[in-house]
Amino acid sequence: MAERTGMVEKRGWGLWATHAMMILGVLVVFFPIWLAFVASTVTQSEITQPPMPLMPGDQFLNNYREALFEGVNVPVLTMLVNSTITALGIAIGKIAISLLSAFAFVYFRFPGRGMFFWLIFLTLMLPVEVRIVPTYEVVAGFGMLNSYSGLIFPLIASATATFLFRQFFLTIPDELAEAARVDGASPMRFFWDIVLPMSRTNIAALFVILFIYGWNQYLWPLLVTTDPEMNTIVMGIRQMFPSGDDLADWPVIMAASILAMVPPIVVVLSMQRLFIRGLVDSEK
């Protein structure tokens, strides 16, 4: 990054104005999250008599205890576990199958290579949303409704990760593979000892993106988990609203919403560098 000199940099009053605008922007963007947090710490009656307070109340422990261990249809804790397993399954599964196939495409010439490459490439164009009915039928046919495999498998085959790893493997110096071969190392030995360790950063960056992708899924879990015990948190919140005109249990629902946000936010903030890198890489 080039050193910035003062010429086009604001000073004095202008600098304060810039900060003020930035703070205003952050406040506006942040407000919905803050309000949800406040709502998760007050009583139902404080919310149902608008306007609700803008500062947290003293019901934090009560509301979160009720959400986590009782919930509405099913304890939020159960949904958090389901989401964790699903998101980890999607992230790890995608990375594993993509690493293997990218390795094969870069380091081998085999019959059908071009065709398989294009087949995988085509999956880029097929978001799950456009093929929901037939995919649902396939999953139902396998008896995978209301199961983790039903939640995970249809979402782990996508070409993005494969292309990313392929790009990266192409930058690994040829000499390394050459040396491995001269030393009589098998291809898989080369994969484990050289390629995998060198891909650490890429794997981590992709993991951050894929974990959030898996955690935030909505439509697919909505279709395949009819049993509340298998609901993921992101789709389960909607199920906590009563049907008809009954009043929703807002403090518990908002506590569940906050709990649904915490894992992805923690992942993003704690791995901010990797996250931004993964974001830029996977969209290129």
Added chain:
Amino acid sequence: MTFKGWILPLLLIAPQVLISAVFFFYPAGQAIWQSLFIPDPFGLSMQWVGLGNFEYLLGNKYYLASFWTTAVFSTLVTVTSMVPALFLAVIADRLIKGAGTYRTLLIWPYAVAPAVAGVLWLFMFNTRVGIVSWYLGLLGYDWNHVLDGTQAMGLVVVASSWGRISYNFLFFYAALQSVPKSVIEAAAIDGARFWRRFWTIVLPLLSPTTFFLLVVNIIYAFFETFGVIHTITGGGPQQATTILVYKVYADGFVGQDLGSSAAQSVILLVVVGLLTVLQFKFVEKRVHY
């Protein structure tokens, strides 16, 4: 440099090829196949109708209305998520100190799932308890997105754009940081004021990023906003917020009209195809840039 053998590589690609075949190609094929049939009234057999489902859809006013709704929705989401993001990125770019902190704070909404964002905005605009709708009421503005289609559209647009502001901000900010400072300073020496520099130098240099974000945000608005719409409006009132993806779901799963839903999937497939080609055209261009 490559290794010898062909059994090992086939084994290595087998998991991905198998999963793609079972969960991508077979269902996509099914969708195309089913789009050529209608189930008989008893649901016992399927009757071949050729392109009948497509003809019906393209003459159906609800489907055409859904196309229009999608166009309006995705345009509004794209603009609402990109303009504030660019504005914030331009401000952040002027700061030497503190930009990192602001960036950290602005990333948060990206991590919030669209469906959860839907719940948060629904809460703020809820007709009974919503704090924003309550204050709007004080100002004499009657908020009821459950009955008013325009308000419903406004609410799903804002809820869908909110998390995307973070995303767009990150890309704009990164692009602004890579604009050579010498160019900006040369213009400053020539006496160009901030906004003039922005319009004539910075914005043109940002055009690859802007175009990229345009395409990505349209794809997002088309396919990833289902959660927002399902939580806030359920496509209503009177289908005012039924975008194409929502209609595939509503007709296929709620209405059980498989032939029509499959035909809609095929049409969407074509749309995704076009958008993807557009995206790759751009990537190619940027490589030469």
